[in-house]
Amino acid sequence: MPDLPGRDLARELIEKSRGESRATPVEEMIEAVRKDGLTADAAHRLMGRLWTLERMFYYVYGGWGQGLEINDFPPSVKYLFSKQIVDESTHEMLYLDAQLHKGFVPTQKDAFRHPYGVFTLDSALAYYVFSLRNLATYPHPIRIAALNLGPKILEFGWMEGLSASLADPELKGVFESQAVENRSHINMGRRIVEEFVKEPVEAELCRWACAIAKRDYNRFLGELSAFVLGREAPAPPAPRRQVTD
Amino acid sequence: MPSLKIDHERCTECRMCYIVCREIDINAVYVDLDPLHRIEIDLQKCTYPGCTACLMYCPAEGSIIEVETGRSLVPPPPEVWQEP
Numbered sequence: 001m002p003d004l005p006g007r008d009l010a011r012e013l014i015e016k017s018r019g020e021s022r023a024t025p026v027e028e029m030i031e032a033v034r035k036d037g038l039t040a041d042a043a044h045r046l047m048g049r050l051w052t053l054e055r056m057f058y059y060v061y062g063g064w065g066q067g068l069e070i071n072d073f074p075p076s077v078k079y080l081f082s083k084q085i086v087d088e089s090t091h092e093m094l095y096l097d098a099q100l101h102k103g104f105v106p107t108q109k110d111a112f113r114h115p116y117g118v119f120t121l122d123s124a125l126a127y128y129v130f131s132l133r134n135l136a137t138y139p140h141p142i143r144i145a146a147l148n149l150g151p152k153i154l155e156f157g158w159m160e161g162l163s164a165s166l167a168d169p170e171l172k173g174v175f176e177s178q179a180v181e182n183r184s185h186i187n188m189g190r191r192i193v194e195e196f197v198k199e200p201v202e203a204e205l206c207r208w209a210c211a212i213a214k215r216d217y218n219r220f221l222g223e224l225s226a227f228v229l230g231r232e233a234p235a236p237p238a239p240r241r242q243v244t245d
Numbered sequence: 246m247p248s249l250k251i252d253h254e255r256c257t258e259c260r261m262c263y264i265v266c267r268e269i270d271i272n273a274v275y276v277d278l279d280p281l282h283r284i285e286i287d288l289q290k291c292t293y294p295g296c297t298a299c300l301m302y303c304p305a306e307g308s309i310i311e312v313e314t315g316r317s318l319v320p321p322p323p324e325v326w327q328e329p
Contacts, residue, residue: 090276093260097275097276100272106270108270108272173278177278177279179280
């Protein structure tokens with residue numbers, strides 16, 4: 001194995017994120033689920049919000065994909081990115097399936113219309129999505145470091161904790177079955193950082209982007225946890241305004 | 246009633262069947278909750294031969310088969326063909 005330039009950085013980012021992965025705002029929800037279980041309405045809130053976030057990854061990755069030029073990176077990097085897009089799509093399908101199987105919504109169209117599944121501009125979810133989308137103008141290894149060695153590691157941690165506390169086999173399966181793909185995203189992030197982050201300035205950008213992505217993801221997780229626990233009403237839809245020039 | 250299943254040796258996991266089944270609100274095609282996340286057909290919800298939408302859109306020859314006869318329904322034989 002050749003000595004890869006970004007090996008120490010990858011290890012540093014992974015270890016830092018792992019250390020934070022069981023200290024997110026979701027821990028409060030995990031504790032509540034362990035103690036009192038999850039009501040049908042709370043389960044719907046959880047699936048609805050996570051489904052909304054997964055849908056938005058089409059928007060995030062659409063922006064990122066535009067920044068991948070021919071010959072920028074070897075085809076393997078692009079393959080890994082494509083695989084991640086497919087996996088994210090699978091997770092979106094899992095959350096929608098759960099809502100349909102559980103009878104929370106009768107049809108896909110109803111899921112889109114339901115307040116728990118509506119994308120709201122004035123929300124921490126939107127803030128996180130725009131934060132990721134904004135990384136579109138950065139080199140691919142930097143944004144992959146930000147997401148795959150940041151929020152993805154936090155997600156891996158809280159999903160493990162949540163699935164262990166869930167009694168419902170279907171809801172448990174939704175989270176447990178994502179573990180392999182999430183681990184694969186973390187590993188591909190590690191590999192891309194190890195191989196392509198060479199200069200000190202790039203390493204600093206990775207640290208910065210990773211910290212920003214985790215900060216904004218934690219904000220989303222706080223909103224999610226409060227929403228599932230019924231402590232916060234969803235933000236009202238933003239009023240439509242006619243823009244004239 | 247005859248029923249459908251997916252032949253995973255031939256299915257390319259393109260997910261067109263999932264998409265059309267969702268669009269028409271039958272919701273019989275779903276993602277299996279194992280780590281491979283393969284596409285499956287819920288026989289309790291599938292209305293075949295009343296609906297053949299998935300067969301019309303599936304691009305992978307032989308990937309959806311009739312359980313009772315084992316015959317391939319992709320591409321759809323003339324007797325199961327339905328105009329959208």
